[in-house]
Amino acid sequence: MKRIVLAVLLAAATAGVAAQSPPPQLGALAPENLKKPRPKAPFDLSGTWQHDGRFSTWHFVPETFKLTPEAQKHYDAGVDAMKKGGVYRDDIGQCWPSGMPLIMTRVWPIAVLQVPTAIYMISAFENSIRIIYLDGRKHTPADEVVRTFDGESIGRWEGNDLVVDTIYFPGHHHWMDQGGASIPASEDLHIVERFRMINDKTFEVDYTMTDPKNWVGDWKSTKRFNRKDDTDITEVECLPDLNSHLPATSSKLLVK
Amino acid sequence: MKNTLAFAAGLVAMSASLFAHHSPVMFDMTKTQTLEGTVVEFQWTNPHSSIQLDVQTPNGVERWGVEMGSPNSMVKGGWRNNSVKAGDKVTVAVHPLKSGEHGGIFMSITLADGRRLGGRAAE
Numbered sequence: 493m494k495r496i497v498l499a500v501l502l503a504a505a506t507a508g509v510a511a512q513s514p515p516p517q518l519g520a521l522a523p524e525n526l527k528k529p530r531p532k533a534p535f536d537l538s539g540t541w542q543h544d545g546r547f548s549t550w551h552f553v554p555e556t557f558k559l560t561p562e563a564q565k566h567y568d569a570g571v572d573a574m575k576k577g578g579v580y581r582d583d584i585g586q587c588w589p590s591g592m593p594l595i596m597t598r599v600w601p602i603a604v605l606q607v608p609t610a611i612y613m614i615s616a617f618e619n620s621i622r623i624i625y626l627d628g629r630k631h632t633p634a635d636e637v638v639r640t641f642d643g644e645s646i647g648r649w650e651g652n653d654l655v656v657d658t659i660y661f662p663g664h665h666h667w668m669d670q671g672g673a674s675i676p677a678s679e680d681l682h683i684v685e686r687f688r689m690i691n692d693k694t695f696e697v698d699y700t701m702t703d704p705k706n707w708v709g710d711w712k713s714t715k716r717f718n719r720k721d722d723t724d725i726t727e728v729e730c731l732p733d734l735n736s737h738l739p740a741t742s743s744k745l746l747v748k
Numbered sequence: 749m750k751n752t753l754a755f756a757a758g759l760v761a762m763s764a765s766l767f768a769h770h771s772p773v774m775f776d777m778t779k780t781q782t783l784e785g786t787v788v789e790f791q792w793t794n795p796h797s798s799i800q801l802d803v804q805t806p807n808g809v810e811r812w813g814v815e816m817g818s819p820n821s822m823v824k825g826g827w828r829n830n831s832v833k834a835g836d837k838v839t840v841a842v843h844p845l846k847s848g849e850h851g852g853i854f855m856s857i858t859l860a861d862g863r864r865l866g867g868r869a870a871e
Contacts, residue, residue, distance in 0.1 A: 556752050567751060574773060577846035585770025600795075617769075617795065671771025673751075723820065728794035730769065737791055737798040738770070739813040739851020745774040 517629055520610035530608055534652040535689045537604045540720045543597040547716040550597035553673045554711050563675055563706035570674025578745035580674045585741045587730035588665040591641030595620050603725045616725035624656050641666055654687040678705035693719045769795045774845055775853045781844045783812055787836040792829040794818050813851040814840055817867055825867035836860055
């Protein structure tokens with residue numbers, strides 16, 4: 493009899509907890525989530541795109557900048573390596589992901605699929621995947637999130653623009669430039685993007701980036717991306733076998 | 749301390765935009781070196797293709813690594829996955845590593861039958 497009473501009490505308590513908990517977040521591709529009523533998106537980025545190097549450089553580091561003492565050490569080491577013909581900590585060359593924001597301006601196309609709840613971006617460069625959630629969810633609690641090189645991106649529509657907030661970076665092997673300004677990206681890197689369509693074949697993104705552990709103030713830049721309809725992305729991996737064949741990734745000029 | 753990108757950007761602005769996988773800074777883009785040798789291996793793969801080349805010198809055989817572009821970009825320049833194969837006698841022009849190590853970034857190749865192929869060492 494005691495067991496039955498205990499079981500009933502436990503069941504009631506569990507039901508009470510369940511009643512107070514928020515409903516679980518539906519997956520972005522769950523039919524129930526996809527079919528929720530939402531305003532029509534101002535534009536659809538589905539397609540294959542590539543950064544327009546004629547409009548702006550692929551770099552995100554501004555022409556002048558002030559670094560924290562810790563970041564300055566890395567930058568100075570990078571300058572020193574370059575003076576000697578070498579490269580300081582080219583982690584991308586060693587198969588670490590480019591991460592945000594560099595993944596956006598690689599010289600590789602990006603396949604984009606947009607649904608009402610999310611935008612999926614797959615760069616042809618090592619098939620790095622970036623997901624921008626549009627279904628109204630908040631950022632994952634800091635003590636639950638798994639930090640990633642492309643970060644966690646939450647988007648919202650503001651008029652005709654898409655505003656994307658990206659945080660939760662790993663804080664290691666992640667850089668703001670490659671082979672040039674050796675400035676690291678910390679776990680506090682925060683990127684805000686404002687996407688807008690220029691025309692059917694071009695979209696533009698304003699970037700605002702802060703990382704108080706590494707630089708003072710915010711870095712701003714604007715990039716454009718053009719449709720690249722004459723290609724598809726393919727499977728690309730960075731394999732140890734690849735790097736063993738490439739002089740640039742095994743040279744003694746690399747400063748690791 | 750206020751930094752300017754003049755030094756860093758000046759060094760890499762031209763060439764780095766052509767690369768994605770790694771920095772190209774270690775190659776001496778002002779020098780061209782011609783290698784006559786025998787293909788040991790041709791890798792047709794992303795993000796870079798490559799040729800391993802044995803070059804006979806008075807001091808013996810040197811094994812060179814030649815770094816190339818992605819197959820997607822190379823196809824547009826006339827390359828195919830059977831353009832070269834192990835055993836082929838070829839002449840390859842490269843921008844060599846600044847360090848003097850036996851490696852370079854691809855500029856052009858002359859095949860045994862006299863055909864010449866170029867291609868961007870990019871992407």
